Amino acid sequence: MGDWMINVTLQPVVIGTGSPDAVGRLAYADGKLVAVLVRLSDELHAADGLAGQWCVEAGFGACDVGVLSVQFPGLEAARNWIAERISVKPLAA
Amino acid sequence: MAPYAFLRKLELAGPLTDEERSELQNLTLDPRPVPARQDITSGDAADRVCLVLSGFACRYKVLQAGNRRIVSFVLPGDLCYMHDTGAFGRDLRVGALTACSVVDIPRSKLMDLIGASPGISRALWWATLRELSRAREWIVNDTRPAEQRLAHLLCELLTCLQLIDLASETGFKFPVSQSDVADALGISPVHVNRVLRALRTSELATWSNQRITIPDVQALKTFGEFDPGYLCFEGCGPDMSMPSRQPLLACAS
Numbered sequence: 001m002g003d004w005m006i007n008v009t010l011q012p013v014v015i016g017t018g019s020p021d022a023v024g025r026l027a028y029a030d031g032k033l034v035a036v037l038v039r040l041s042d043e044l045h046a047a048d049g050l051a052g053q054w055c056v057e058a059g060f061g062a063c064d065v066g067v068l069s070v071q072f073p074g075l076e077a078a079r080n081w082i083a084e085r086i087s088v089k090p091l092a093a
Numbered sequence: 094m095a096p097y098a099f100l101r102k103l104e105l106a107g108p109l110t111d112e113e114r115s116e117l118q119n120l121t122l123d124p125r126p127v128p129a130r131q132d133i134t135s136g137d138a139a140d141r142v143c144l145v146l147s148g149f150a151c152r153y154k155v156l157q158a159g160n161r162r163i164v165s166f167v168l169p170g171d172l173c174y175m176h177d178t179g180a181f182g183r184d185l186r187v188g189a190l191t192a193c194s195v196v197d198i199p200r201s202k203l204m205d206l207i208g209a210s211p212g213i214s215r216a217l218w219w220a221t222l223r224e225l226s227r228a229r230e231w232i233v234n235d236t237r238p239a240e241q242r243l244a245h246l247l248c249e250l251l252t253c254l255q256l257i258d259l260a261s262e263t264g265f266k267f268p269v270s271q272s273d274v275a276d277a278l279g280i281s282p283v284h285v286n287r288v289l290r291a292l293r294t295s296e297l298a299t300w301s302n303q304r305i306t307i308p309d310v311q312a313l314k315t316f317g318e319f320d321p322g323y324l325c326f327e328g329c330g331p332d333m334s335m336p337s338r339q340p341l342l343a344c345a346s
Contacts, residue, residue, distance in 0.1 A: 019287040
Protein backbone atom coordinates (compact mmCIF):
# COMPACT_ATOMS: atom_id res chain seq x y z
CA MET A 1 0.00 0.00 0.00
CA GLY A 2 1.56 3.31 -1.02
CA ASP A 3 1.52 6.54 0.98
CA TRP A 4 -0.78 8.20 -1.47
CA MET A 5 -3.58 5.89 -0.49
CA ILE A 6 -3.49 6.87 3.17
CA ASN A 7 -5.61 9.82 4.11
CA VAL A 8 -4.06 11.60 7.10
CA THR A 9 -6.15 14.34 8.65
CA LEU A 10 -5.13 16.66 11.46
CA GLN A 11 -7.81 17.99 13.75
CA PRO A 12 -6.97 20.95 16.01
CA VAL A 13 -7.32 20.22 19.70
CA VAL A 14 -6.36 21.78 23.01
CA ILE A 15 -4.44 19.33 25.18
CA GLY A 16 -4.59 19.54 28.96
CA THR A 17 -0.94 18.77 29.61
CA GLY A 18 -0.95 21.07 32.62
CA SER A 19 1.74 23.08 30.89
CA PRO A 20 1.99 25.73 28.16
CA ASP A 21 2.27 22.91 25.60
CA ALA A 22 -1.45 22.90 24.87
CA VAL A 23 -1.79 23.39 21.11
CA GLY A 24 -2.30 20.03 19.50
CA ARG A 25 -3.65 17.99 16.64
CA LEU A 26 -5.44 14.68 16.62
CA ALA A 27 -3.95 12.74 13.72
CA TYR A 28 -6.27 10.34 11.95
CA ALA A 29 -5.18 7.86 9.31
CA ASP A 30 -8.09 6.64 7.24
CA GLY A 31 -10.43 7.72 10.00
CA LYS A 32 -8.55 6.07 12.87
CA LEU A 33 -6.77 8.02 15.59
CA VAL A 34 -3.09 7.15 15.32
CA ALA A 35 -1.31 10.01 17.10
CA VAL A 36 -1.69 13.08 19.24
CA LEU A 37 0.68 15.82 18.11
CA VAL A 38 1.63 18.80 20.25
CA ARG A 39 3.28 22.08 19.35
CA LEU A 40 6.22 22.83 21.62
CA SER A 41 5.58 26.20 23.25
CA ASP A 42 7.91 29.15 23.24
CA GLU A 43 7.63 29.45 27.01
CA LEU A 44 8.95 25.96 27.75
CA HIS A 45 11.20 25.15 24.83
CA ALA A 46 12.83 28.37 23.65
CA ALA A 47 15.96 27.64 25.68
CA ASP A 48 16.67 24.35 23.94
CA GLY A 49 15.71 25.59 20.49
CA LEU A 50 12.70 23.33 20.07
CA ALA A 51 9.95 25.94 20.30
CA GLY A 52 7.55 25.77 17.37
CA GLN A 53 8.33 22.18 16.52
CA TRP A 54 5.68 19.51 16.61
CA CYS A 55 6.19 16.26 18.41
CA VAL A 56 4.38 12.99 18.94
CA GLU A 57 2.86 13.25 22.39
CA ALA A 58 1.18 9.88 22.10
CA GLY A 59 1.13 7.37 19.28
CA PHE A 60 -0.95 4.29 18.65
CA GLY A 61 -0.16 1.19 16.64
CA ALA A 62 2.41 2.01 13.98
CA CYS A 63 2.87 5.47 15.49
CA ASP A 64 3.67 4.22 18.99
CA VAL A 65 7.25 5.38 19.57
CA GLY A 66 7.49 4.73 23.30
CA VAL A 67 9.41 7.52 24.97
CA LEU A 68 11.49 8.33 21.92
CA SER A 69 11.14 12.02 21.24
CA VAL A 70 10.04 12.38 17.62
CA GLN A 71 9.90 15.96 16.40
CA PHE A 72 9.01 17.70 13.17
CA PRO A 73 9.64 21.22 11.92
CA GLY A 74 6.04 21.51 10.76
CA LEU A 75 2.73 19.72 10.37
CA GLU A 76 3.41 18.57 6.81
CA ALA A 77 6.50 16.71 7.98
CA ALA A 78 4.44 15.13 10.72
CA ARG A 79 1.76 14.13 8.24
CA ASN A 80 4.36 12.52 5.95
CA TRP A 81 5.91 10.65 8.87
CA ILE A 82 2.52 9.25 9.89
CA ALA A 83 1.73 8.17 6.32
CA GLU A 84 5.10 6.46 6.07
CA ARG A 85 4.67 4.62 9.36
CA ILE A 86 1.20 3.43 8.40
CA SER A 87 2.41 2.28 4.99
CA VAL A 88 5.08 0.14 6.65
CA LYS A 89 2.68 -1.24 9.21
CA PRO A 90 -0.84 -0.94 7.80
CA LEU A 91 -3.83 -0.34 10.00
CA ALA A 92 -5.63 -3.50 10.99
CA ALA A 93 -9.13 -3.94 9.72
CA MET B 94 39.42 13.11 49.27
CA ALA B 95 39.59 10.45 46.58
CA PRO B 96 38.90 7.29 48.63
CA TYR B 97 36.65 9.04 51.13
CA ALA B 98 33.36 8.37 49.34
CA PHE B 99 34.31 4.75 48.64
CA LEU B 100 35.10 4.00 52.28
CA ARG B 101 32.28 6.12 53.62
CA LYS B 102 29.79 3.97 51.73
CA LEU B 103 31.34 0.61 52.45
CA GLU B 104 31.50 1.37 56.16
CA LEU B 105 27.73 1.61 56.17
CA ALA B 106 27.76 -2.18 55.90
CA GLY B 107 29.66 -2.47 59.17
CA PRO B 108 32.98 -1.52 60.70
CA LEU B 109 36.21 -2.10 58.82
CA THR B 110 39.50 -2.71 60.56
CA ASP B 111 42.35 -0.29 59.99
CA GLU B 112 44.01 -2.90 57.83
CA GLU B 113 40.89 -3.41 55.71
CA ARG B 114 40.50 0.31 55.33
CA SER B 115 44.09 0.59 54.26
CA GLU B 116 43.71 -2.23 51.72
CA LEU B 117 40.68 -0.52 50.21
CA GLN B 118 42.48 2.81 50.11
CA ASN B 119 45.35 1.19 48.25
CA LEU B 120 42.94 0.23 45.47
CA THR B 121 42.32 3.87 44.67
CA LEU B 122 45.87 5.03 44.06
CA ASP B 123 46.04 5.10 40.29
CA PRO B 124 43.03 6.92 38.84
CA ARG B 125 42.61 7.87 35.21
CA PRO B 126 40.46 10.66 33.76
CA VAL B 127 37.45 9.84 31.62
CA PRO B 128 36.03 12.72 29.53
CA ALA B 129 32.33 13.48 29.70
CA ARG B 130 30.16 11.52 27.27
CA GLN B 131 32.51 8.57 27.02
CA ASP B 132 32.07 5.07 28.32
CA ILE B 133 34.32 4.46 31.28
CA THR B 134 35.48 1.16 29.85
CA SER B 135 36.01 -0.11 26.36
CA GLY B 136 36.53 -3.59 25.12
CA ASP B 137 36.64 -6.55 27.43
CA ALA B 138 36.23 -5.41 31.02
CA ALA B 139 35.88 -8.85 32.53
CA ASP B 140 39.22 -8.73 34.29
CA ARG B 141 38.61 -5.52 36.18
CA VAL B 142 36.15 -3.64 38.30
CA CYS B 143 35.76 0.12 37.90
CA LEU B 144 35.52 2.48 40.82
CA VAL B 145 34.33 6.02 40.13
CA LEU B 146 36.16 8.46 42.39
CA SER B 147 34.66 11.69 41.11
CA GLY B 148 32.07 12.88 38.62
CA PHE B 149 28.64 11.63 37.56
CA ALA B 150 28.29 8.49 35.46
CA CYS B 151 25.42 6.18 34.61
CA ARG B 152 24.64 2.57 33.85
CA TYR B 153 22.64 2.38 30.62
CA LYS B 154 21.44 0.43 27.62
CA VAL B 155 20.52 1.63 24.14
CA LEU B 156 17.61 0.14 22.23
CA GLN B 157 17.71 -0.43 18.48
CA ALA B 158 15.41 2.53 17.88
CA GLY B 159 17.95 4.75 19.56
CA ASN B 160 16.32 5.17 22.96
CA ARG B 161 18.86 5.17 25.74
CA ARG B 162 17.65 4.02 29.13
CA ILE B 163 19.67 4.97 32.18
CA VAL B 164 19.05 2.34 34.84
CA SER B 165 21.00 4.04 37.62
CA PHE B 166 23.37 6.88 38.28
CA VAL B 167 26.93 6.15 39.36
CA LEU B 168 28.19 8.55 42.00
CA PRO B 169 31.65 8.97 43.52
CA GLY B 170 32.58 5.88 45.53
CA ASP B 171 30.45 3.50 43.44
CA LEU B 172 31.79 0.32 41.87
CA CYS B 173 30.80 -0.78 38.37
CA TYR B 174 31.00 -4.15 36.68
CA MET B 175 31.47 -5.72 40.10
CA HIS B 176 29.86 -8.99 39.04
CA ASP B 177 30.55 -8.90 35.36
CA THR B 178 32.13 -12.29 35.09
CA GLY B 179 30.04 -13.50 32.20
CA ALA B 180 28.68 -12.26 28.92
CA PHE B 181 25.29 -11.73 30.55
CA GLY B 182 26.45 -8.50 32.11
CA ARG B 183 28.18 -6.91 29.17
CA ASP B 184 25.07 -5.44 27.60
CA LEU B 185 24.94 -2.87 30.37
CA ARG B 186 27.26 0.02 29.64
CA VAL B 187 28.65 2.62 32.00
CA GLY B 188 29.11 6.11 30.63
CA ALA B 189 30.56 9.28 32.08
CA LEU B 190 27.94 12.05 32.14
CA THR B 191 30.52 14.56 33.36
CA ALA B 192 34.30 14.31 33.45
CA CYS B 193 35.09 11.47 35.82
CA SER B 194 38.05 10.08 37.66
CA VAL B 195 38.04 6.29 37.54
CA VAL B 196 40.20 3.55 39.03
CA ASP B 197 40.54 0.13 37.42
CA ILE B 198 40.72 -2.54 40.08
CA PRO B 199 41.94 -5.96 38.98
CA ARG B 200 39.12 -8.38 39.64
CA SER B 201 41.57 -10.91 41.02
CA LYS B 202 42.81 -8.37 43.57
CA LEU B 203 39.27 -7.70 44.76
CA MET B 204 38.53 -11.42 44.97
CA ASP B 205 41.67 -11.89 47.08
CA LEU B 206 40.55 -9.17 49.46
CA ILE B 207 37.06 -10.63 49.74
CA GLY B 208 38.58 -14.00 50.60
CA ALA B 209 40.98 -12.61 53.15
CA SER B 210 38.94 -9.89 54.86
CA PRO B 211 35.53 -10.50 56.44
CA GLY B 212 34.83 -6.77 56.63
CA ILE B 213 35.52 -6.21 52.96
CA SER B 214 33.52 -9.29 52.05
CA ARG B 215 30.57 -8.00 54.04
CA ALA B 216 30.94 -4.51 52.55
CA LEU B 217 30.90 -5.73 48.96
CA TRP B 218 28.01 -8.07 49.67
CA TRP B 219 26.19 -5.06 51.07
CA ALA B 220 27.02 -3.06 47.94
CA THR B 221 25.53 -5.83 45.82
CA LEU B 222 22.34 -6.01 47.87
CA ARG B 223 22.08 -2.27 47.73
CA GLU B 224 22.26 -2.23 43.94
CA LEU B 225 19.53 -4.84 43.76
CA SER B 226 17.42 -2.92 46.21
CA ARG B 227 17.84 0.29 44.26
CA ALA B 228 17.03 -1.45 40.98
CA ARG B 229 13.75 -2.65 42.49
CA GLU B 230 12.93 0.83 43.68
CA TRP B 231 13.59 2.28 40.22
CA ILE B 232 11.24 -0.27 38.65
CA VAL B 233 8.54 0.69 41.12
CA ASN B 234 9.24 4.37 40.63
CA ASP B 235 8.50 3.99 36.92
CA THR B 236 4.89 3.40 37.90
CA ARG B 237 4.54 6.88 39.35
CA PRO B 238 3.50 9.94 37.34
CA ALA B 239 6.47 11.81 35.92
CA GLU B 240 6.44 14.63 38.48
CA GLN B 241 6.57 12.20 41.37
CA ARG B 242 9.15 10.10 39.57
CA LEU B 243 11.48 13.07 39.28
CA ALA B 244 10.80 14.07 42.89
CA HIS B 245 11.80 10.58 44.00
CA LEU B 246 14.97 10.66 41.93
CA LEU B 247 15.98 14.04 43.32
CA CYS B 248 15.43 12.79 46.87
CA GLU B 249 17.60 9.74 46.15
CA LEU B 250 20.38 11.86 44.72
CA LEU B 251 20.17 14.33 47.60
CA THR B 252 20.40 11.54 50.16
CA CYS B 253 23.25 9.73 48.44
CA LEU B 254 25.24 12.90 47.77
CA GLN B 255 24.77 14.13 51.34
CA LEU B 256 26.37 10.93 52.57
CA ILE B 257 29.58 11.76 50.74
CA ASP B 258 29.47 15.49 51.48
CA LEU B 259 28.52 16.49 47.95
CA ALA B 260 25.14 17.96 48.87
CA SER B 261 23.96 20.55 51.34
CA GLU B 262 20.79 20.23 53.38
CA THR B 263 18.73 21.60 50.52
CA GLY B 264 20.50 20.99 47.24
CA PHE B 265 23.37 19.75 45.17
CA LYS B 266 25.39 20.42 42.06
CA PHE B 267 23.87 18.45 39.18
CA PRO B 268 25.90 19.08 36.00
CA VAL B 269 24.12 16.58 33.75
CA SER B 270 21.75 17.34 30.87
CA GLN B 271 17.97 17.25 30.72
CA SER B 272 18.27 14.39 28.26
CA ASP B 273 20.16 12.43 30.89
CA VAL B 274 17.34 12.97 33.36
CA ALA B 275 14.77 12.07 30.71
CA ASP B 276 16.53 8.80 30.03
CA ALA B 277 16.77 8.05 33.74
CA LEU B 278 13.04 8.64 34.20
CA GLY B 279 11.91 6.96 31.00
CA ILE B 280 10.21 10.08 29.68
CA SER B 281 10.98 12.25 26.67
CA PRO B 282 13.32 15.26 26.98
CA VAL B 283 10.40 17.41 25.92
CA HIS B 284 8.35 16.18 28.84
CA VAL B 285 11.20 16.87 31.26
CA ASN B 286 10.70 20.57 30.56
CA ARG B 287 7.09 20.29 31.69
CA VAL B 288 7.90 18.21 34.73
CA LEU B 289 10.57 20.65 35.85
CA ARG B 290 8.15 23.50 35.40
CA ALA B 291 5.55 21.70 37.49
CA LEU B 292 8.00 21.13 40.35
CA ARG B 293 9.20 24.72 40.13
CA THR B 294 5.66 26.11 40.13
CA SER B 295 4.80 23.94 43.13
CA GLU B 296 7.93 25.27 44.87
CA LEU B 297 9.19 21.72 45.33
CA ALA B 298 12.45 21.95 43.38
CA THR B 299 14.30 24.08 40.88
CA TRP B 300 17.16 23.22 38.55
CA SER B 301 19.19 26.15 37.31
CA ASN B 302 22.87 26.83 36.74
CA GLN B 303 23.54 23.11 37.12
CA ARG B 304 22.22 23.14 40.65
CA ILE B 305 19.19 21.48 42.18
CA THR B 306 17.58 23.51 44.94
CA ILE B 307 14.93 21.97 47.17
CA PRO B 308 13.24 24.61 49.33
CA ASP B 309 11.33 22.10 51.47
CA VAL B 310 13.00 18.70 51.48
CA GLN B 311 10.29 17.02 53.52
CA ALA B 312 7.61 18.27 51.14
CA LEU B 313 9.51 16.82 48.17
CA LYS B 314 10.00 13.49 49.96
CA THR B 315 6.31 13.30 50.77
CA PHE B 316 5.33 14.19 47.22
CA GLY B 317 7.74 11.63 45.73
CA GLU B 318 6.82 8.94 48.31
CA PHE B 319 10.51 8.72 49.13
CA ASP B 320 11.55 6.33 51.90
CA PRO B 321 15.35 5.96 52.04
CA GLY B 322 15.18 2.42 53.45
CA TYR B 323 15.98 0.88 50.06
CA LEU B 324 19.34 2.63 50.04
CA CYS B 325 20.43 0.31 52.86
CA PHE B 326 22.13 3.02 54.89
CA GLU B 327 21.25 1.01 57.99
CA GLY B 328 23.72 -1.70 57.08
CA CYS B 329 23.22 -5.34 56.26
CA GLY B 330 20.46 -6.11 58.74
CA PRO B 331 20.04 -7.19 62.35
CA ASP B 332 22.26 -10.27 62.03
CA MET B 333 25.29 -8.32 60.99
CA SER B 334 27.24 -5.56 62.68
CA MET B 335 25.79 -2.08 62.49
CA PRO B 336 27.66 0.79 60.83
CA SER B 337 30.85 1.98 62.40
CA ARG B 338 30.57 5.13 64.45
CA GLN B 339 34.28 5.74 64.21
CA PRO B 340 35.37 8.98 62.59
CA LEU B 341 36.69 8.63 59.06
CA LEU B 342 39.67 10.88 59.48
CA ALA B 343 42.01 8.09 58.50
CA CYS B 344 40.67 8.03 54.99
CA ALA B 345 39.62 11.62 54.50
CA SER B 346 42.88 12.71 52.95
